[in-house]
Amino acid sequence: MGRAQYRLIYFGLAAALVAVIALGLAFANPDGEAAELPEALESIHPQPGSQVSSIDSFEVDLPVGYVAELWIDFRGSGSADANWVRIPDNEITFVEATGVHSWRPGPDRLLDSWQPGRQRVRVVWDTISGLPDAGAHEWAFRVTS
Numbered sequence: 001m002g003r004a005q006y007r008l009i010y011f012g013l014a015a016a017l018v019a020v021i022a023l024g025l026a027f028a029n030p031d032g033e034a035a036e037l038p039e040a041l042e043s044i045h046p047q048p049g050s051q052v053s054s055i056d057s058f059e060v061d062l063p064v065g066y067v068a069e070l071w072i073d074f075r076g077s078g079s080a081d082a083n084w085v086r087i088p089d090n091e092i093t094f095v096e097a098t099g100v101h102s103w104r105p106g107p108d109r110l111l112d113s114w115q116p117g118r119q120r121v122r123v124v125w126d127t128i129s130g131l132p133d134a135g136a137h138e139w140a141f142r143v144t145s
Helices: 003-027
Strands: 043-045 058-061 066-073 084-086 093-095 100-103 117-127 135-143
Touching: 058 066, 058 117, 066 100
Parallel strands: none
Antiparallel strands: 043 058, 058 100, 066 084, 066 117, 093 100, 117 135
């Protein structure tokens, strides 16, 4: 192969890489919701606007020393008549050393599985001890069937 053919191959690979990155950015947040989090939240899963399976978990990462309540909107639509229900503490897995709170639907849980469509969740947090630093954040994601 000549020098010109190698240049064409490198150019093609670079163009393919740019296309993959552009598609990833375009589909990473299909609902167009902002992914900015309040200062106390280190990370959340699923991300706002993302698509997940019906058995995926709902996870919140707070700094060590915080505790959270997790909530689900049973109507999921985001309308004014939202039906917020708190997930029972005995269904939430909390790792105190990392500050991660997680919940997964399943048998003998608040939900057997997420229903397909738009789902809204909320986290309410505060410090365990010391000065209070309460806050709340809610977001939506889509569940695929």
